[in-house]
Amino acid sequence: MTTDRVVLLRGVVFAVLAAAMLVGPIHNQILLQHYHPIFKPWRMYYGFGTDLCEVTYVQVAADGQTRVLDRYALLGFDPWTTAPRDVRTLPDGPTIGRVGKQLCEALPARRPEVRATARCASIHGWTPAMDRELDLCSLGKRQIEGLRPKLGTRR
Amino acid sequence: MTAVRALLEREASTRSAALLRIGLALLLWARFALDVAPWSNFEPARLALSASFFASTTLMLVGAWSRVATAWAGATALVMVYGFGPRTMEPWTHHHTTLLAHATALLALTECGRSLSVDRWWGLRRALGRGGPCPPERGPTWGLVLIGFQVSVVYLSSAFDKCNLAFLSGERLQHTLQHLYWGADPVTLPLWEPATLVAAWVVVVLEVALGVGLWSAKGRRLLIPLGLLLHATFYVLLPVGTFSLTMALLYLAYVDPDAVHAAIDELT
Numbered sequence: 001m002t003t004d005r006v007v008l009l010r011g012v013v014f015a016v017l018a019a020a021m022l023v024g025p026i027h028n029q030i031l032l033q034h035y036h037p038i039f040k041p042w043r044m045y046y047g048f049g050t051d052l053c054e055v056t057y058v059q060v061a062a063d064g065q066t067r068v069l070d071r072y073a074l075l076g077f078d079p080w081t082t083a084p085r086d087v088r089t090l091p092d093g094p095t096i097g098r099v100g101k102q103l104c105e106a107l108p109a110r111r112p113e114v115r116a117t118a119r120c121a122s123i124h125g126w127t128p129a130m131d132r133e134l135d136l137c138s139l140g141k142r143q144i145e146g147l148r149p150k151l152g153t154r155r
Numbered sequence: 156m157t158a159v160r161a162l163l164e165r166e167a168s169t170r171s172a173a174l175l176r177i178g179l180a181l182l183l184w185a186r187f188a189l190d191v192a193p194w195s196n197f198e199p200a201r202l203a204l205s206a207s208f209f210a211s212t213t214l215m216l217v218g219a220w221s222r223v224a225t226a227w228a229g230a231t232a233l234v235m236v237y238g239f240g241p242r243t244m245e246p247w248t249h250h251h252t253t254l255l256a257h258a259t260a261l262l263a264l265t266e267c268g269r270s271l272s273v274d275r276w277w278g279l280r281r282a283l284g285r286g287g288p289c290p291p292e293r294g295p296t297w298g299l300v301l302i303g304f305q306v307s308v309v310y311l312s313s314a315f316d317k318c319n320l321a322f323l324s325g326e327r328l329q330h331t332l333q334h335l336y337w338g339a340d341p342v343t344l345p346l347w348e349p350a351t352l353v354a355a356w357v358v359v360v361l362e363v364a365l366g367v368g369l370w371s372a373k374g375r376r377l378l379i380p381l382g383l384l385l386h387a388t389f390y391v392l393l394p395v396g397t398f399s400l401t402m403a404l405l406y407l408a409y410v411d412p413d414a415v416h417a418a419i420d421e422l423t
C-alpha cells in the first residue's frame with residue numbers, strides 16, 4: 001500500500017517534470033522568445049535543406065534563342081553523382097555565379113552568354129533569386145562573390 | 156483527484172520498463188560510444204565523462220543496481236546534452252540526443268530492474284536460498300506515463316512548428332528531399348508538388364494524432380503501426396540519427412505493461 005506521503009512526493013515530481021517538458025515549447029513557440037540551449041523546443045529539420053537553390057542555366061544565342069544547359073555534362077561530371085556537393089545543390093548566389101562562369105568557359109562559343117533562373121530554399125519557402133537578368137559570363141570575380149539570393153520575397 | 160491518485164499509485168508489470176532500459180542503453184551506445192571513447196579526447200573532464208558513460212550504461216544494460224545505474228546514465232547524458240553540448244559538442248545538443256537523455260533520466264523513476272535483469276537474477280537466488288516467494292515483477296507505472304508525456308510533447312511541439320505556409324505548401328519537404336537526393340535541378344517527377352503537399356499534411360496530421368491518440372487503447376491499435384511506418388520512412392530517407400528508433404522504442408511507455416508482460420509470456 002502506497003502511503004499518502006509517497007503519493008504526494010510522486011505527484012510533486014510528476015508535476016515539476018511535466019512542467020519542465022513544456023517550458024521549452026512554450027518559451028520558444030508560444031511566447032516566441034529566442035532559442036535557449038536549456039529551454040529547447042522540438043523544432044526538427046527547422047533549417048534543414050535551406051542551403052539549396054533550384055537553378056536552370058540557359059545559353060542565349062545572338063538571335064535571342066535560349067538553350068537549357070546540362071551543367072554536369074558540360075563540366076565533365078559523369079555520372080552526375082561525382083559532382084561536388086555545392087555543384088549539385090548550388091547553395092547560394094556566389095556558387096550559382098561561379099558554376100555559371102565555369103559553364104561559360106566550357107562552352108565552345110567564342111563569347112557565350114549564360115543566364116540563370118533561380119529560386120532558393122529558405123525557412124519561408126522558395127524565394128526568387130535570379131530571373132535571367134545577369135549575363136554570368138560578363139561578371140568579374142568580385143561581382144560574382146557579391147551575388148546574393150534575393151531572400152524575403154515569396155514566389 | 157481520485158484519477159490523479161490512481162495514476163500515481165498504479166502498479167503493473169515491470170517488463171515494459173525493463174525493455175526500455177535495455178533498448179535505451181543500446182541506443183546510448185549507438186549514438187555516443189564513439190564520441191566518448193577514451194581515445195577520442197584526453198582532457199580530464201572528457202576522460203571522467205567516458206568512464207561515467209561506459210560504467211553507467213553497462214550496468215543499465217545488464218540490469219545491475221538498475222535504478223541507480225539508469226539514474227547515473229541519465230545524469231551523464233543530461234550533462235553531455237546540456238553541459239558539454241552548448242560549449243564544445245554541438246551535435247550532442249540535437250533533438251535525438253536530447254530525447255535520449257530525457258528518456259533515460261525519466262526511466263530511473265520506474266522499477267526498471269525488476270525484470271530481465273541481473274537484479275532479478277540476484278532476487279530469485281536470494282528467494283530460493285531463503286525458500287521464500289519469488290520477487291514480484293511489479294512496480295509503479297507513473298514514470299512510464301511521464302515518458303509518454305515527453306513523447307507527446309515532442310509530437311505536438313513538432314507539429315505546431317510545421318503549421319506554417321512554407322511547410323504545409325510542401326515547399327519545405329521539397330527543400331529537404333532536393334537537398335538530399337535531387338540537387339539544384341528543377342524536379343521533373345510527375346505530381347512532385349502535389350505529392351509533397353499531401354505528404355506535408357499527412358506528417359502534421361499524423362504527428363497531432365500520435366501526440367494525442369497514443370493515450371487511447373483504441374487509438375493505439377491504428378496509430379502505433381502508422382507511427383512506426385512514419386518513423387521507418389524518416390529513418391530510411393532522412394539523416395535522423397537515433398531519433399526514429401528512440402521514438403519507436405518509447406511507444407512501449409503508452410502500452411499497458413501487463414499486456415506487454417502477457418505478450419512476452421506468450422512468446423516464451
